[in-house]
Amino acid sequence: MQFLSDNAASVHPAVWEAMRAADEPDSPYDGDALSGALDEKLSALFGRECAGLWVATGTAANCIALATMVQPHGGVVCHREAHIEMDEGGAPGFYLHGAKLLLAEGEGAKLTPESIRAVIDPIRDDVHQVQPHAISITQASEYGGSYRADEVAAIAALAKERGLGLHMDGARFGNAAAFLDCSAADAAGPVDALSFGFVKNGAMSAEAIVFFDPQAADIARYRRKRAGHLQSKGRFLAAQVHAMLKDDLWLANARSANAAAAEIAGACGERLMHPVEANELFVRCTAAERETLREQGFGFYDWGADAARFVTAWNTREEDARALSKAIADL
Incomplete structure (x- = not known):
């Protein structure tokens, strides 16, 4: 009786069926019809214009998203127990070319505006100190806590005030939305980028980076290729995302x-x-x-x-x- 991890769960039959249906010749990389339809599908789900890129892992989704917001001399504010700090083997530093993670506290592994200010307020605005460029929060958190809409909005307001990007690690985004009994848009709130997790929730090998600024997605496409995540048969990853979105399978x-x-x-x-x-x-x-x-x-x-x-x-x-x-x- 397995309770080790949702990563160990089997692949949902609908995902297998979608991948089999995608096993027809099409354009390589992300030039296929399924990849091309992701922007429209995700925009409909979130109720605003967005662009979606598939990648194979949550680590790549987090780091490529953050790499569009953070310069090598900058930093990312995250919780001390965030996945990007504890469980990604230094990948943020690798993908962000040495940018630093700035660690904050918070009950239940959740950040608050106050805990973020405690980290960034003491930083002098000069070249001798790492400057914050982004904030990363996790929905649901590493201890299974779900951010309410007003909590995300408060952090987003602080990010806007300080000119910081806001990223959401949504490895268990569906579980948070299900607990909150809210839409995808409300569970995400006004973030700039979302790592929309599917592997823990029934997919085989596909996550989606959702950019709510399509121009950021244009940058991320180059970074995805450079990072070795532009798979030649990308239609099989896109097929998984479509299967998870169809009839809100991700939520069910x-x-x-x-x-x-x-x-x-x-x-x-x-x-x-x-x-x-x-x-x-x-x-x-x-x-x-x-x-x-x-x-x-x-x-x-x-x-x-x-x-x-x-x-x-x-x-x-x-x-x-x-x-x-x-x-x-x-x-």
Whole structure:
């Protein structure tokens, strides 16, 4: 019974079908019909003009997006536990040619205008210090917290006031939108670029960088090629994005994962370390208790010495979620 990561989930049948349907000759790279239709499809979803570029990984999506906002002598304000800081192997520094990550605090791995100001206000406006060029927030956060519309708007207002770009890492964007019960536009808010995650949510190997300034997308196309992410048969990545967007599959899958997480959360009580606002649960349990769960067939990651992380997915079986709920309640 697998709760290690939604990255381990199977590919949704609709995505396989879309890829098979795309297995016909077409123009290479991003010159195919499916890639060409992404801008219109994403603009309709978000209710404003935008441009979409497919890439194969969330790391590439985050870093290529940020590279359009940040010069090598600049910095990106992000949470101390943000994925770009903790889990991307120094890729931001590589893609951004040495630009620095400026680390901020925040409960539940979420930033606030106050925590951002605490980082940028002390920076002198001179050549001797790294200047902030962008802010990156994560929706849902690394601890499964979802930014409300007013929270994103407040950060966006600060970014505009200071002349900073605003990027959203949306690896679990669908889960946040499902929890908030809102549109894609409301879940994203007034950001400049969104890394729209699909791999954790049923796709095989496709994420989308959504630029709400099409001119930024023109820059990113060159950076995508230079980074080795302009795949020659890009239609297969575009096909996955179209499949996830069709009939809001991205949202239905996220709702399924969230429902499984909510089922388990109901049994955790005071063991929960953070509110469950997506599909991740951080649960206090001893090493002996974790061993007990593993002996019953549950897969998950330890989270420090006295906790575990459980992640549900679009295809988590109801009986598995119920079994884990009972097992946690019985500890």
